Amino acid sequence: MTITSARYINNYSSANQSDIRLSPKPPPRIWSSIEPPFKGYQAPPSDGYVQSSKSTAIVIDNGASLLRAGWSFDKSPRLAFPATVARYRDRKINRTVSYVGYNAYADATTRGQIRNAFEPGSSIVGNWDVMEGLLDYTFASLGVAAENGGVGRPIVMTEPVANLGYSRKTMNELLFECYSAPSVSFGIDSLFSYRFNKGRHGLVVSSSHTATHLIPVLDSKPMLSSATRLNWGGFHGADYLLKLLRLKYPSFPGKLTEYQMEDMIRNHCYISQDFDREMSSFLDWSGLEDRDHVIQYPFTEQIIIEKSEEELARIAERKREGGRRLQEQAAKMRLEKLVRKEQTLEYYKSLREQLANQTKKEIKRLLDDDEFKDEAQLERTIQDLEKSIRKSRNKDVGGPENIEEVEPSYPLLEIADENLDEAGLKEKRHQRLMKSGYEARLRAKVEKELEKARIAEEERLDDERREKDIDSWLEERRAARLTLLQRIKERDRLKADLGNRKSLASQIRMKTLANLASDQPGKKRRRGGDDDNFGANDDDWGVYRTVATGEHSDDDEEEDLGAGLKGIEAQLLKYDPSFNENNTLEAQSDWTQSLVHAFLRGPRPFDPESQQEAHQIHLNVERIRVPEVVFQPSIAGLDQAGIVEVAAGIINHGLAKEQDQISVLGDIFLTGGNTMFTGFDERLKRELRAVLPTEAPINLRKAKDQVFDAWRGAAQWAASAESKQRFVTREEFHEKGSEYLKEHNLGNATAI
Numbered sequence: 001m002t003i004t005s006a007r008y009i010n011n012y013s014s015a016n017q018s019d020i021r022l023s024p025k026p027p028p029r030i031w032s033s034i035e036p037p038f039k040g041y042q043a044p045p046s047d048g049y050v051q052s053s054k055s056t057a058i059v060i061d062n063g064a065s066l067l068r069a070g071w072s073f074d075k076s077p078r079l080a081f082p083a084t085v086a087r088y089r090d091r092k093i094n095r096t097v098s099y100v101g102y103n104a105y106a107d108a109t110t111r112g113q114i115r116n117a118f119e120p121g122s123s124i125v126g127n128w129d130v131m132e133g134l135l136d137y138t139f140a141s142l143g144v145a146a147e148n149g150g151v152g153r154p155i156v157m158t159e160p161v162a163n164l165g166y167s168r169k170t171m172n173e174l175l176f177e178c179y180s181a182p183s184v185s186f187g188i189d190s191l192f193s194y195r196f197n198k199g200r201h202g203l204v205v206s207s208s209h210t211a212t213h214l215i216p217v218l219d220s221k222p223m224l225s226s227a228t229r230l231n232w233g234g235f236h237g238a239d240y241l242l243k244l245l246r247l248k249y250p251s252f253p254g255k256l257t258e259y260q261m262e263d264m265i266r267n268h269c270y271i272s273q274d275f276d277r278e279m280s281s282f283l284d285w286s287g288l289e290d291r292d293h294v295i296q297y298p299f300t301e302q303i304i305i306e307k308s309e310e311e312l313a314r315i316a317e318r319k320r321e322g323g324r325r326l327q328e329q330a331a332k333m334r335l336e337k338l339v340r341k342e343q344t345l346e347y348y349k350s351l352r353e354q355l356a357n358q359t360k361k362e363i364k365r366l367l368d369d370d371e372f373k374d375e376a377q378l379e380r381t382i383q384d385l386e387k388s389i390r391k392s393r394n395k396d397v398g399g400p401e402n403i404e405e406v407e408p409s410y411p412l413l414e415i416a417d418e419n420l421d422e423a424g425l426k427e428k429r430h431q432r433l434m435k436s437g438y439e440a441r442l443r444a445k446v447e448k449e450l451e452k453a454r455i456a457e458e459e460r461l462d463d464e465r466r467e468k469d470i471d472s473w474l475e476e477r478r479a480a481r482l483t484l485l486q487r488i489k490e491r492d493r494l495k496a497d498l499g500n501r502k503s504l505a506s507q508i509r510m511k512t513l514a515n516l517a518s519d520q521p522g523k524k525r526r527r528g529g530d531d532d533n534f535g536a537n538d539d540d541w542g543v544y545r546t547v548a549t550g551e552h553s554d555d556d557e558e559e560d561l562g563a564g565l566k567g568i569e570a571q572l573l574k575y576d577p578s579f580n581e582n583n584t585l586e587a588q589s590d591w592t593q594s595l596v597h598a599f600l601r602g603p604r605p606f607d608p609e610s611q612q613e614a615h616q617i618h619l620n621v622e623r624i625r626v627p628e629v630v631f632q633p634s635i636a637g638l639d640q641a642g643i644v645e646v647a648a649g650i651i652n653h654g655l656a657k658e659q660d661q662i663s664v665l666g667d668i669f670l671t672g673g674n675t676m677f678t679g680f681d682e683r684l685k686r687e688l689r690a691v692l693p694t695e696a697p698i699n700l701r702k703a704k705d706q707v708f709d710a711w712r713g714a715a716q717w718a719a720s721a722e723s724k725q726r727f728v729t730r731e732e733f734h735e736k737g738s739e740y741l742k743e744h745n746l747g748n749a750t751a752i
Contacts, residue, residue, distance in 0.1 A: 025289050025604055030296045030616075033254070034263045036105035037082075045078040049143040054182070057154040057718040060138065061189060061711040064118040065209035065234065065673070067101075068711045069138045072156070072718040077711045079141055083117045085133040086110040100137040121235050123160035123210045124167050132174060139179070150180025154727055156718040158189040158710060161213050161227055163748055165739055172738040176730055183727035185718075187747040190215065191222055192713030193671040193703050195746060202667030203647060205684070207674035209234040212630060214646055216654060216664050221745050226654030228646045232629055232638060234674045237269075238262045240636050241626050245617060248600065254297035254615050264619060265626060268293050271679035272624040273686070275632070282621050283598045292602035292620045299615035338392050345385045352378060376427050410435050466575065474576050477568055484565045485585065491561070627677045631687070644687040651692065665696050671703040671710065717746060 048071045061068040061077070068077040081101025088109065089096045099110045117134055119126035144151050155175055159168065168186065175181040190206030190213060204215040204222075212230040216223045238261035245256055272278045282291060307315075355363050355375065363375070372378045412420070412428040413435065420428060466473040565585060572579040581587055591597040591605055600606075602618045629636045630643050641649070647668075655661045668688075670681060685700045692698070703709045717723050726744040733740065743749050 028289065028292075028294045028602065028604065030294045031267070033260055033295055033297045033617075036111060036257075037102055037259055038105040039102045044141040044143065047143065048074070048078060049145060052153060054152065055154070057156045057715075057723075058139075058142065058144070058151065059711060059715045059718055060155065060157045061714060062157050062159065063189065063209060063710075064116075064123045066707075067134055067138065068708065069142060070711065070715065071142070072715045074715060075712070076708060079138060080708075081137075083130075083134055084114050085117070085130045086113040086115070087133070088113045098133055100133060118210070121210055121231075121233075121239075123208075124164055125171065128170060128174065131171075132178065135174070135179065150182075152180075152182065154183040154185070154718070155181050156185050156187065156714050156723075158192065158714060159186045159748065160211070161188055161190075161215065161224070161229065161748065168741065169738045172728070172733060172740075176733045176738075181730070183729045184733075185723065185727045185742070185744075185747070187714060187717070187744070188215075188222070189710035189714070190671050191217070191746040192711075192717060193706075193709040194669050194713070195220070196709050196713030196716055197669065197671075197701075197703050199667060199669055201663035202669050203650065203664045204669050204671065205643070205647070205675065206672045207233060207630060207643075207670075208672040209674070210236075212643060212672075212674065214643070214650055216650055216660075218660055218663065223654070224749055226650050228650060230630070230633065230640055230643060230646060232633060232636070232640075233672075234262065234265070236636070237265050237626050237629065237674070240629065241265060241622060244622055244625070249617065252615075252617070253299075264295065266676075268619050269623050269627045269677060271627050271631075271677045271683045273679060273683055275624060275628050278624060279621060282624070283595060285592075285598070285603055288598060288603040288620070291623075292618050293623065294602065295617040295619060296612070297615040297617070299611045301611045334392065338389065341385055341389050341392070345382065345389065348378060348382050348385070352382065374423055374427070376430075408434065408438065470575065474572070477572055477576070481565065481568045481572065484561055484568065488561050488565070488585075627680075630674070631683065644684065644691060647684075647688060648691045662697065665692070666699050668698065668700040669703065670700065671706050673707050675702065676706050713746075 051073070052071055057072040059070055059072055059074075059077075062083075064083060066080050067083045069079040070077040082104070084101065084104045086099040086104035087096060099106060104110050104114050115127055115130050117125055117127050117130040125131050139151055144153065157171070157175075159171075163186075171186075172184060175184050189208070190204050193206075194202070194204050194217060199217065200220050202217055204213070204217055206213045206215070207230075210233045212232055213227060214230075215227040238258050241261045241264060242256055242258060245252075245261075351366065351370065352375075355366060355378075358366065367374065367378065370378075372381075410431040412424060412431050415424075415428070417425060417428070462473075569579075569584050573581070573584075582593075587593060591601075597606070599620065600618065601613075602620070607613050625635065629638065632642055633640045651661050651664060655664060668684070670684075675681075681700050681702060685698055688698055688700075705712070723744075726742050726747075728740055728742055741748070741750055
């Protein structure tokens with residue numbers, strides 16, 4: 001998108017506001033954009049397999065953002081890496097190589113081949129080849145020795161709420177058949193996190209990478225029939241910020257990537273406690289330097305050598321001295337040229353006197369020697385030289401440059417053609433052309449005088465109309481000013497559109513060029529047919545003006561609209577008390593008055609020549625706009641209720657007993673990386689208080705570690721005695737099929 005018009009701050013503020021805008025600002029704090037998250041070689045934690053036994057489970061938190069893996073006796077996951085694989089064929093070694101997780105960001109080649117195991121924006125596995133590569137890397141990094149071609153350890157894996165039966169079925173087949181797992185169990189990540197944080201009755205609010213889920217839990221049992229999903233998570237927030245910044249900076253020279261957007265959201269965004277109020281005043285100049293965060297992308301600055309004051313003074317003196325020498329040389333050349341003209345004029349005058357007493361033959365010889373066709377040409381040359389000499393002398397002495405033009409005589413025009421010889425006819429045609437030119441100059445002079453008189457008369461009538469009815473006159477001036485402003489905006493818009501080959505203006509130009517070849521586009525022209533009569537009509541040549549300036553351009557568009565606008569604004573400044581300097585286009589175009597400048601470049605001036613500033617992104621309203629979508633999904637065009645409405649609906653309608661409602665409200669549990677925004681818990685609690693009964697007790701808490709507690713809860717559950725009967729064994733898999741699932745309080749149910 002190209003911004004062709006600007007929105008400006010209304011000038012209701014006092015002089016203090018102007019002082020704030022013009023006051024010097026401290027240097028901005030600059031955050032650098034992150035590089036691709038390549039971490040280099042990391043030694044695999046291979047000692048875990050030695051410490052494990054056949055009853056020790058491998059715990060995998062299969063998240064769409066990060067895959068976390070470790071042993072059930074570990075306190076924290078040993079592995080955490082993105083669920084991505086880059087696979088391509090290396091021509092140097094002539095073999096296919098794979099890079100998993102952070103290694104996929106090693107260089108540009110691997111980054112170009114990155115594939116994710118999950119469907120974009122969801123927690124459903126869509127690329128099973130990538131999933132197999134992730135599991136291969138996980139088991140190899142954990143040091144699992146392939147016993148009889150399998151991992152030889154039970155596997156606990158997380159899955160999303162209401163996971164698809166096909167996805168679980170394929171994962172079972174992969175684990176049992178490809179890796180020969182002895183037993184497998186699945187569970188929901190947010191419920192594992194709730195269990196790890198000692199939860200029993202409450203509302204689990206899990207806002208993760210791909211979705212936000214709200215699950216009521218009573219007596220450690222999830223009520224999945226009342227669980228609700230909001231289709232918004234960290235992935236959607238990063239994608240939304242990426243779209244906003246591409247719209248904000250359509251010609252940004254750097255490359256904007258998703259992992260950079262995730263880093264910006266993580267480090268710069270926060271939840272506003274009063275979104276509408278803060279958004280309306282976010283770009284106010286007071287304090288904008290603190291609210292506006294500058295992200296610096298890599299750039300190469302042009303090195304400009306600064307010169308001292310003495311050097312600048314010496315350079316200026318050399319320029320002045322050079323200017324004086326040039327003026328002296330020009331004056332000397334003009335004098336020499338004038339002397340040559342005078343000498344030439346004297347020679348031609350003497351030649352004219354010499355021709356007076358010569359025969360025709362001698363006259364022709366003398367004229368041929370000086371390359372004159374006849375005496376008339378000699379006379380015209382003498383007149384031109386006299387006029388040029390007078391003009392040069394007047395210019396040198398400061399006299400008027402315009403010489404009164406003496407009306408020439410044209411005697412041959414009164415003589416009939418039959419009375420003239422060939423030379424006389426030729427001279428007569430020349431005199432006719434000279435007379436036409438002289439009369440045209442006279443007409444132009446008369447028209448110029450008439451135009452001056454017309455303008456003076458219009459000004460007189462305009463003054464009379466203003467004196468009689470100044471209110472209507474001011475309305476006309478205001479309407480004329482708005483018309484000129486609209487024309488200026490339209491001109492700028494068309495100029496910007498011509499730079500975009502996909503715009504309507506460019507398409508019309510290409511269509512015009514295509515139609516120039518034939519009056520019937522689409523039909524092939526045959527030789528000898530369809531005579532081309534282009535140019536027979538003078539209007540045909542207007543097509544070149546259309547191609548050069550656009551379909552809707554006229555000669556009027558070439559006039560100086562700015563001068564006309566300044567004239568009208570000068571009249572309004574003089575006679576309209578409600579119109580002041582701050583209302584003029586020049587004042588409104590000032591960056592200190594522009595809301596668009598504050599939005600794009602913050603509270604400081606922008607230097608378009610600076611590569612550093614051209615490679616900067618200013619995060620301001622996006623800092624609260626992106627995380628606000630969880631509370632107001634309509635901001636991002638999502639046709640769903642916000643998290644507060646969803647939670648209120650679950651409590652008021654999903655829980656029939658009042659005691660259950662009180663129990664759930666007594667422990668609202670936040671987990672997932674998308675709940676880590678500053679102010680998330682305060683905003684949720686305050687807005688829940690507004691929609692729930694005043695006497696309802698609301699207690700809200702966060703997970704100890706909103707990112708890794710899901711894995712810790714799964715490891716803790718896998719090491720407990722209650723999990724032993726919840727694994728699907730290899731024998732049960734072969735007997736009951738790949739869709740068989742053993743239900744437990746931390747997993748999905750086959751029927752709700």
